[in-house]
Amino acid sequence: MKKAMIISNPSSGQEKAEHYVSQVQTILESRGYAVSVNETSGEGDATKYGADACKGGCDLVVSIGGDGTLHETINGMMDQEHRPTLGIIPLGTVNDFARALHISLDPDEALEQLRSERIRSVDLGMVNDRLFANVVAAGSLAEALFSVSSEEKSKLGSFAYMKEGLKDLVNTPASVMTIEYDGQRWEGEAPLLVAALTNSVGGFEKMSPNAEVDDGLIHCFVIRNIGVLNSVTLGTSLFFGNLKHHKDVHYFTAKEVRVHSGDMIRTNVDGEEGPALPIHLRVLPQYIQVIVPEET
Numbered sequence: 001m002k003k004a005m006i007i008s009n010p011s012s013g014q015e016k017a018e019h020y021v022s023q024v025q026t027i028l029e030s031r032g033y034a035v036s037v038n039e040t041s042g043e044g045d046a047t048k049y050g051a052d053a054c055k056g057g058c059d060l061v062v063s064i065g066g067d068g069t070l071h072e073t074i075n076g077m078m079d080q081e082h083r084p085t086l087g088i089i090p091l092g093t094v095n096d097f098a099r100a101l102h103i104s105l106d107p108d109e110a111l112e113q114l115r116s117e118r119i120r121s122v123d124l125g126m127v128n129d130r131l132f133a134n135v136v137a138a139g140s141l142a143e144a145l146f147s148v149s150s151e152e153k154s155k156l157g158s159f160a161y162m163k164e165g166l167k168d169l170v171n172t173p174a175s176v177m178t179i180e181y182d183g184q185r186w187e188g189e190a191p192l193l194v195a196a197l198t199n200s201v202g203g204f205e206k207m208s209p210n211a212e213v214d215d216g217l218i219h220c221f222v223i224r225n226i227g228v229l230n231s232v233t234l235g236t237s238l239f240f241g242n243l244k245h246h247k248d249v250h251y252f253t254a255k256e257v258r259v260h261s262g263d264m265i266r267t268n269v270d271g272e273e274g275p276a277l278p279i280h281l282r283v284l285p286q287y288i289q290v291i292v293p294e295e296t
């Protein structure tokens with residue numbers, strides 16, 4: 001019999017996870033799976049359950065939660081001989097990974113999409129010794145993003161990040177970063193480096209419109225010299241999907257990127273606090289199989 005594990009974060013999505021657990025279970029059982037359910041109670045649980053699913057030979061893991069739960073679940077799958085296919089019911093406030101895969105942000109629609117027969121092989125990235133699904137941001141502006149409260153995230157979604165970022169823009173000095181990528185080197189003052197695997201970053205689906213989930217590339221934006229005026233034109237470029245053409249943006253794609261700095265700079269990985277610089281990023285092409293909606 002096929003085996004599936006549900007990994008659910010009861011604190012995600014205004015605590016609606018419980019309601020969706022029973023619905024996912026019903027769908028999976030009707031499709032012939034023996035289903036086990038694991039609820040997380042805090043940090044690290046989804047990683048442990050993700051690893052258990054691999055070792056226990058599960059065919060499918062369904063993550064019910066936000067990007068944080070997903071990030072932990074895929075880290076449990078790192079370096080495992082067998083990796084189950086992944087299904088996603090997005091209950092976070094941002095849900096970048098689901099957005100990038102065109103999975104509905106309406107959990108009831110996402111439930112129906114779980115019946116899809118379409119599976120995509122999707123790239124993941126390594127940041128030092130951990131996996132990431134979506135994005136690594138480094139620099140003083142990325143640090144500002146840690147101060148976004150979960151209440152604000154629920155209320156304002158991705159605009160909470162924008163608001164917090166703009167607030168710190170004028171006050172925060174940029175650090176000098178050295179970025180080495182695929183045999184090239186960039187050095188300069190930059191308040192923000194965004195390294196994205198998918199088009200959607202912080203809920204902005206046009207941040208990196210050319211990024212495909214399986215293109216084997218990290219899409220990097222080095223934001224230089226942001227002033228109050230530039231922030232307006234940068235915001236407009238972000239909105240219209242032209243960020244890479246902005247005069248204060250250095251854009252490149254690479255398979256491997258190393259970033260270091262003389263300053264102590266922290267990172268934000270998939271929306272959570274990540275390691276301080278130096279970091280070593282590399283792409284793991286088509287590392288994971290994900291259920292995605294049928295093509296329309």
Ligand SMILES: Nc1ncnc2c1ncn2[C@@H]1O[C@H](COP(=O)(O)OP(=O)(O)OP(=O)(O)O)[C@@H](O)[C@H]1O
Nearest residue numbers: 011012041042043065066067068069092093094095
């Ligand atoms: N039972 C629980 N109670 C409270 N917090 C939990 C529980 N289980 C897991 N967590 C924490 O929830 C966080 C992940 O939440 P979630 O999956 O909603 O991600 P998110 O990053 O808030 O989502 P998004 O970025 O998409 O809005 C992790 O920090 C994890 O430690």
